[in-house]
Amino acid sequence: MEMMVLKDKYELGIAAGKKAGELIRNTINEAGQANIILATGTSQFQTLEQLIKEDIDWSKVVMFHLDEYIGLPVTHPASFRKYLKERFLEKVPALKAYYLINGEADAEAERLRLNAIIQQHPIDVALAGVGENGHLAFNDPPADFETEDPYLVVNLDEQCRMQQMGEGWFASLEEVPAQAISMSVKQIMKSTHIICSVPDGRKAQAVKDSIEQPVNPVYPASILQLHASCSYYLDQSSAALLSVTSQ
Numbered sequence: 001m002e003m004m005v006l007k008d009k010y011e012l013g014i015a016a017g018k019k020a021g022e023l024i025r026n027t028i029n030e031a032g033q034a035n036i037i038l039a040t041g042t043s044q045f046q047t048l049e050q051l052i053k054e055d056i057d058w059s060k061v062v063m064f065h066l067d068e069y070i071g072l073p074v075t076h077p078a079s080f081r082k083y084l085k086e087r088f089l090e091k092v093p094a095l096k097a098y099y100l101i102n103g104e105a106d107a108e109a110e111r112l113r114l115n116a117i118i119q120q121h122p123i124d125v126a127l128a129g130v131g132e133n134g135h136l137a138f139n140d141p142p143a144d145f146e147t148e149d150p151y152l153v154v155n156l157d158e159q160c161r162m163q164q165m166g167e168g169w170f171a172s173l174e175e176v177p178a179q180a181i182s183m184s185v186k187q188i189m190k191s192t193h194i195i196c197s198v199p200d201g202r203k204a205q206a207v208k209d210s211i212e213q214p215v216n217p218v219y220p221a222s223i224l225q226l227h228a229s230c231s232y233y234l235d236q237s238s239a240a241l242l243s244v245t246s247q
Contacts, residue, residue, distance in 0.1 A: 001224065002231040003211070005239045009199035013046020016197045016233040020047070020125055021054030023193050024061065027124040033060040033096060037126035037183070037191065038088060040065065040080040042167050044129060047197045048087050058093045062121055066128065066137040068101035069177040070153070078169035079103070101151075101181050111151045111181055118150045118187065126191035130198045130221040133159040134206040138182035143220035150187040154180055185223055194230040196221075201237035208241040
């Protein structure tokens with residue numbers, strides 16, 4: 001596991017976006033196309049801003065994303081489909097293909113549809129974040145480290161839902177959906193490379209637990225310690241509680 005601590009969220013995003021761009025270009029050069037996972041949420045704003053500036057042949061890229069609320073309209077400000085359309089898909093040339101999670105469809109049917117597709121597309125580069133409760137995608141603690149299915153229907157715990165409200169996506173806790181379709185931990189771990197962007201002091205404890213605690217479902221992102229090519233991009237605030245940091 002590699003770790004970089006940058007000055008602030010802007011330098012973090014530039015560094016993470018450049019690294020992701022480099023890995024995607026290298027994969028295209030070697031394999032002819034790249035299969036990627038994009039994360040959403042406030043932690044990814046700067047990383048995606050940099051990624052769309054990278055010199056990448058997007059016509060050779062297939063994109064999946066990590067999670068989506070069940071029952072939330074695509075027009076809602078918190079919709080991750082809306083997020084990816086506005087912050088990524090509309091700002092880059094046409095991709096070879098992209099597969100967005102439809103949270104308004106029948107959840108089980110949508111989960112099975114996505115499972116069948118992603119199993120045909122081994123993931124080369126995954127962008128991820130860590131939640132305030134340590135979640136990876138919407139796998140809240142204690143996370144399921146064993147299920148092989150690529151996508152799951154999950155229940156969102158109160159701390160996760162409070163984070164979504166605190167970030168301004170919802171006006172009240174009651175408005176935050178109680179369930180989501182989320183990529184599983186096992187599927188994320190199958191990615192060849194993982195770029196984990198985690199800015200902000202409110203995530204400092206989750207970062208410390210993820211990096212310094214033993215691997216345990218109580219700290220979902222701790223599983224990334226076992227990944228062969230995972231790079232953490234932190235800012236000084238999110239890294240503040242770490243015992244040792246390197247730049």
